[in-house]
Structures are given as structure tokens and as C-alpha cells.
Amino acid sequence: MIGKLASATGTKVETIRYYEQIGLLPAPARSAGNYRTYEGEHLRRLSFIRRARDLGFSIDQVRELMGLADRREQSCMAVDVIANQHRDAITRKIADLTALAGELDALIDSCSRNTVADCRIIEALAPGAETQSMSAPTP
């Protein structure tokens, strides 16, 4: 039965067992042969988890979101806060990566494909000076 749930949600079997182990997915009933027997509720919950994970929410954030989803009468402001925090983190990551890409581009552009001794990439990585050998001290 776990295989069915796995293919229905695009999750690996091991991942489902892992989610159960860390208490993200409730432990299902077992069959006579000790197989996990899932119900519609499990499918719904796991789909929620998958979707949130695909959107990059951490396991802890997913846990929080699911907790909030259960308190249906409350304000969803807390949900909004989590989503916005995550959005901000992604914004920062994109900025960091973009800056990095710029630096790398400059590095790569400067490479004239000569010998390593003249390689601007190695030079740029090495600190100051003349990029002596990395493994032996200057004789």
C-alpha cells in the first residue's frame, strides 16, 4: 500500500517512511501482514507536504503550515508570515547567486586558456602575490 501512495504523490517509499518517522505524516493502521494501510486523509496530507516541499518550505515550516491549516477558524496571518519569510529567504538567495554569477563570469572571461601558470582563474582564487605552487614552499 505504501507503494501506491508513493506513486500517487510522486514520493519515494523511503521518504514516506521517513516522514512517518519524524512525525510529519501520522502512522497509518497496519494490515494482518504488517503492511501500512493508508486512507484518503494520508493522501491529502502527503500531497500537501509534497507541494509545500516543492515550493522550498523546510520540514519545520511544513509542520507549522499544517498545524495552522488545522485551526480553520483562526486568522491566516501566521500563514502569510511564513510564506513571506520564505519568499524573503529566496529573494536573498537569488541576490547572492546573481552576485556570485557575476564574479564567476569575470573570472571565466579573463581566462585566456594558456598554461596554469598564467591562468587568471587560479590567480584570482589565490591570495595576493604570484600564485606559487600550492603544495611546496618557495625554494
Next chain:
Amino acid sequence: MIGKLASATGTKVETIRYYEQIGLLPAPARSAGNYRTYEGEHLRRLSFIRRARDLGFSIDQVRELMGLADRREQSCMAVDVIANQHRDAITRKIADLTALAGELDALIDSCSRNTVADCRIIEALAPGAETQSMSAPTP
């Protein structure tokens, strides 16, 4: 002495010991009191590592780059290849995160800050249907 090297390179002491353990940084000589005593070469090597890591190269890539940096007479084409592979990976990551940011923005925009029962974020995360409670099956 490890503390000096740490502050000189902006690396944590534990990280330096870790680099030594995994063979990224050569084991230095020891003092009478068994303290690590570093030389200029260690500083140079660790600075190289730091800079490459800051640029997002993996430990394995750093290992490779340092190996190449030592073969000064060879062509630096291999260096260029590693840098370009890394650049491509970053390009992909940025694209992925940008797509994600778009999805999250749509989610967040739709939130009208009502109760959780009406929350579009929760709804969008939940699969199909009416977003019933997450923990109890429908009665």
C-alpha cells in the same frame, strides 16, 4: 596558532581542523605542547580554499582546482571547464529559484488575510477539493 590562522582567513577553528581531517589542508607540524604550527604555505592554501568556497565551489571542486593549480606547466583548460560547470549550475539554480519566487508571489498575493478556512495559501497547497481539516477524516 590555529586561532591565528582562523582569524587571518576568516575561518572557524573547527573548520580548519575539519579541512585537515578530510585531507584538504595538509597536516602542519606540532609544537612541544602538541599545538598545530602553520606556515605561510598553509595560509596561502587555506585562503585559496576559502575564496573558492565563497564562490560556491564544492569541496571536491576545490580539491580538483588545487591539484590543477599545482601543475603549473599544463593547460588551464581543465580549470576553465570546472569554472564553467559551476557557472552553469548557478544559472540553473537562479532559474529554479526565480520560478519558485513567482509561484510564491502568486500565492502570497492571493491571501486576503481572512481565516484559515478561506486562506488561499493553504488552499493552494492542499490538493484539489475543499481543504478539509488535515488531521481528521471527513465525518
Next chain:
DNA sequence: GCTTGACCCTCTAGCGACTAGAGGGTGCAT
């Protein structure tokens, strides 16, 4: 009734790149 094969079970260890903590030793100043 017996085998084959696909599925399931638990338990443990591994990945990458550190980080944190326990439990102890060293070196220098007061």
C-alpha cells in the same frame, strides 16, 4: 503445494560541509 517475483518490513549507516559539546591539556600573566 511450491516456487517466483514484486512488493513490504525494520534497522543502520551514509551524504556534504560543517558545528557543537564533553572532557581534558598548555601557556602566560597576575
Next chain:
DNA sequence: ATGCACCCTCTAGTCGCTAGAGGGTCAAGC
């Protein structure tokens, strides 16, 4: 001699899975 900052080793934890060993279960086919 005592305090304090620093150093040592060793082990285990982080995050989110993934892989493997070593077994059990179940339906189909012969």
C-alpha cells in the same frame, strides 16, 4: 598558584533524505 584564553581529541548532531542488509508477505503460475 591560580585564573583564563587558548589548544587538543573524539563523538555526535544538523537537514532531508537515500541506500543497503537481511528478512517477511502475497498473488500468480506451474
